[in-house]
Amino acid sequence: MCDNIRGNPFAGLFSTDNDAVSFSSEHRAVDDGADDASCAERRSSGASKDEPGIPVENATETADLDDKVDRLMAHVFGLTLRRAQDSLVFVDADSIEHAVFERLMLPDPKPKARDVDSHVVQTQVITYLYECYCRLKRYQTNGVEDTVRNACQIVLRNANTALQEPDLFQYQEIHSQFVALFMNDVTSESELSSFVSGIVEELIAVNRESDVEDVVTKSFSPVLDIIHKEAVQSNLFTFCKQWFALLNTFSTIDPLAKLIIRHSTPKNNQGCGYSETLLGALFSISCLPKTSKDPYDLFDKPLRQPNTIMEETIPVAMGSLSEALHKVFHSLLKCSTELRHLTLQWLGNCLHANANRGKLWNSHMEMGLLGVLCVSDGFMLNIGNVLLRLCQPFCAKLNDAKVPKIDPTYCSAEAKDEAESLQRGIHMKGLSSETCLIPTPEGESRPTADSFGFITECFFLTHRALDLGYRVILDKFLKTNQDLARIQRAYNDARTGGSSEVLELITQRMETEMTKYLTLKASLLVPKMLEHLAKFHAMTAFWLTQVNLHIVTEEDKQNFAPKEYTPVTFPLSETVPITLRCIPEFVVENTIGFLCFLRRLSPNTFEEQGPSFLNPILTEIIVLMESQHRLYNPHLRARLAESLEALLPTADENVAPATPNLGTFHREQLFLTHPYRQQIIVNLLYVFVSIEMTGQSVQFEQKFNYRRPMYIVMDYLWKLAEHRNNFITLAQEAESNMEAVQPPLFLRFINLLMNDAVFLLDEALSNMAQLRQMLQARESGEWNKLPPNEREQQA
Numbered sequence: 001m002c003d004n005i006r007g008n009p010f011a012g013l014f015s016t017d018n019d020a021v022s023f024s025s026e027h028r029a030v031d032d033g034a035d036d037a038s039c040a041e042r043r044s045s046g047a048s049k050d051e052p053g054i055p056v057e058n059a060t061e062t063a064d065l066d067d068k069v070d071r072l073m074a075h076v077f078g079l080t081l082r083r084a085q086d087s088l089v090f091v092d093a094d095s096i097e098h099a100v101f102e103r104l105m106l107p108d109p110k111p112k113a114r115d116v117d118s119h120v121v122q123t124q125v126i127t128y129l130y131e132c133y134c135r136l137k138r139y140q141t142n143g144v145e146d147t148v149r150n151a152c153q154i155v156l157r158n159a160n161t162a163l164q165e166p167d168l169f170q171y172q173e174i175h176s177q178f179v180a181l182f183m184n185d186v187t188s189e190s191e192l193s194s195f196v197s198g199i200v201e202e203l204i205a206v207n208r209e210s211d212v213e214d215v216v217t218k219s220f221s222p223v224l225d226i227i228h229k230e231a232v233q234s235n236l237f238t239f240c241k242q243w244f245a246l247l248n249t250f251s252t253i254d255p256l257a258k259l260i261i262r263h264s265t266p267k268n269n270q271g272c273g274y275s276e277t278l279l280g281a282l283f284s285i286s287c288l289p290k291t292s293k294d295p296y297d298l299f300d301k302p303l304r305q306p307n308t309i310m311e312e313t314i315p316v317a318m319g320s321l322s323e324a325l326h327k328v329f330h331s332l333l334k335c336s337t338e339l340r341h342l343t344l345q346w347l348g349n350c351l352h353a354n355a356n357r358g359k360l361w362n363s364h365m366e367m368g369l370l371g372v373l374c375v376s377d378g379f380m381l382n383i384g385n386v387l388l389r390l391c392q393p394f395c396a397k398l399n400d401a402k403v404p405k406i407d408p409t410y411c412s413a414e415a416k417d418e419a420e421s422l423q424r425g426i427h428m429k430g431l432s433s434e435t436c437l438i439p440t441p442e443g444e445s446r447p448t449a450d451s452f453g454f455i456t457e458c459f460f461l462t463h464r465a466l467d468l469g470y471r472v473i474l475d476k477f478l479k480t481n482q483d484l485a486r487i488q489r490a491y492n493d494a495r496t497g498g499s500s501e502v503l504e505l506i507t508q509r510m511e512t513e514m515t516k517y518l519t520l521k522a523s524l525l526v527p528k529m530l531e532h533l534a535k536f537h538a539m540t541a542f543w544l545t546q547v548n549l550h551i552v553t554e555e556d557k558q559n560f561a562p563k564e565y566t567p568v569t570f571p572l573s574e575t576v577p578i579t580l581r582c583i584p585e586f587v588v589e590n591t592i593g594f595l596c597f598l599r600r601l602s603p604n605t606f607e608e609q610g611p612s613f614l615n616p617i618l619t620e621i622i623v624l625m626e627s628q629h630r631l632y633n634p635h636l637r638a639r640l641a642e643s644l645e646a647l648l649p650t651a652d653e654n655v656a657p658a659t660p661n662l663g664t665f666h667r668e669q670l671f672l673t674h675p676y677r678q679q680i681i682v683n684l685l686y687v688f689v690s691i692e693m694t695g696q697s698v699q700f701e702q703k704f705n706y707r708r709p710m711y712i713v714m715d716y717l718w719k720l721a722e723h724r725n726n727f728i729t730l731a732q733e734a735e736s737n738m739e740a741v742q743p744p745l746f747l748r749f750i751n752l753l754m755n756d757a758v759f760l761l762d763e764a765l766s767n768m769a770q771l772r773q774m775l776q777a778r779e780s781g782e783w784n785k786l787p788p789n790e791r792e793q794q795a
Helices: 002-006 009-013 017-047 056-077 096-105 125-138 145-164 174-181 189-206 209-232 242-251 254-263 271-276 278-283 308-335 337-353 368-373 377-394 418-424 454-468 470-497 500-524 527-549 586-601 604-609 611-625 634-646 665-673 677-690 702-718 721-736 745-780 788-794
Strands: none
Touching (some): 056 096, 056 125, 056 145, 096 125, 125 145, 125 174, 145 174, 174 209, 189 209, 209 242, 209 254, 209 278, 242 254, 254 278, 254 337, 271 337, 278 377, 308 377, 337 377, 337 454, 377 454, 377 500, 454 527, 470 586, 527 586, 527 604, 586 611, 604 611, 611 634, 611 665, 611 677, 665 677, 677 721, 702 721, 702 745
């Protein structure tokens, strides 16, 4: 002590050293007491300003709580309210809420220290609030649970304020920051979903019910605008998968899911209007052109270099896009009953608005008028893919114990208004005017169930989407293939005797057509889509066979779906179910087109799917072939023979074999082991003969196109002993009943076969005479005198 006194310059003011030591000791005691009192007072006042006289124990607990809150503020918000710390941002505020708001308003929050947590100096409002929210959710300290909950609410309130009033925060793109949260792969989906859900719950809590929709639109519509704008500018290889993470989150929260549907509903009723919406922009992403003005440009110089990499890349990207879109729609349908109604209504209205895509006059058009009035091929193909994926749960396992609960009368029903649409489950429009499997006799009506389930709606929506999408693209592909073959012939002619300029023009045209051909082919050969299509068409065949066997009774007035499995027995009952009056022809046409496509370009699919696909398909063909009373349209019944040809285990000579080739084992076994194989010959001959029958006749030239595949099928079956015996049996029956009033089936077949042979022989002789005249004209020089267009016609 004495040493301290001697070193103190003020000690000289005292007469002796003892006086200085005595003064120092007295004042130190007073200061220590004052400091202790001041500290106790601060702790007491910090604990509760309204409750003086709190015991010392409570004051200690309060001080401990204050320390915990200080640590929470520092860790979660990077703030300090009581004293400046070099690593934190000091804010002069009397509460956490005011402190957080003040922190958000700081243009450049910087603590004194340089090396600090990046969260402390984060300037982006939404990014900062989300990180605060995540830290609060993970914060583990006893005694501050209420504080953490209150802090979470404060964060959500501020996030709400930022989204509703982004202008409060100058030089910040609030909604872009919100979108950016979903762009980070490290972000936890559960925490992000909880954050968004909390924002919406807070929004609902502080607004009147009547205002919620407007506030949600104001807060989150700009977010969807950003996704929409980016989607419009993207293609199959540049689209961002994280968009779908955001949409998946939105589609699980009722108000935001409704916003997605509202945001994607076009203002006009034209079909092309759907492509200008958010969901429409996502559906339009494809390897196919988005609009009629866009070129087919994915395959560069297809005649000069191999395109294997692009052909392998496109299916992968298409599959990834379809899966992402399916998840969004699956979430929308599961969100709530009202959202399921709104989603199905959107799909139904979209398909109805684009019904012109399925018109016959559009099959022979390029994207001219069709591209102006309707959505693109890629759009409709993607919708079909999404619906196919939604159908897979009731397509996966087909067995005799359970028939899909699909009501065949759905297409005969029309909802008068939205209330009836919701109540009865009718969201597809315009199907009641479609041509059905059998006509409705004059004076009679079609049956209609009281209501329809989701499976029924999903089934018919999918078939409609395939009719407007997959079938149209398939027709374009076949037409392009024909054009390419014609250009190839012109190219070969130009190489032998044409000018170099003409050859160059034809080469450019051939490259353009080849690019289109390869693009269409790639869009149709997505492996996952082929798998889903095969299962869907197998389920359709199984269900349609059961509908043919299900006789409607008085108990079926509310629901006409087959309730239990009925085994097939031939001959079928003469009583034809009236429900066939309600099933559109495109249900059968879709299956026929798919089978013919597989034979040409993907025969391996037959072997990959095996009996689970082939058996129900062949059963359907046999059942529909049996009588015109089950399928009235003679053209469609004749096309069944074409689909039967597609099932043959023979390769198409015009198509190169697949690599690798899986062989033909399952297709060979199909005609040897199918339970109803004995009916193939009889029903095939009946279709052959019925083409000429009264009321079932077709144009003279058409019947040869229809009978060509029948000849091929007969030629193959004749080589199999069991089927050859069926031919012989029919011939013997015909021989025994030659004089019958109703000529036997085989006798009529032989008669028509001879007529066709005579006609074709006459045509061949006539053509040979014309060829001789043309050869003579060339030899005499008269050929060169003809105008070029006449020479081209006669060539």
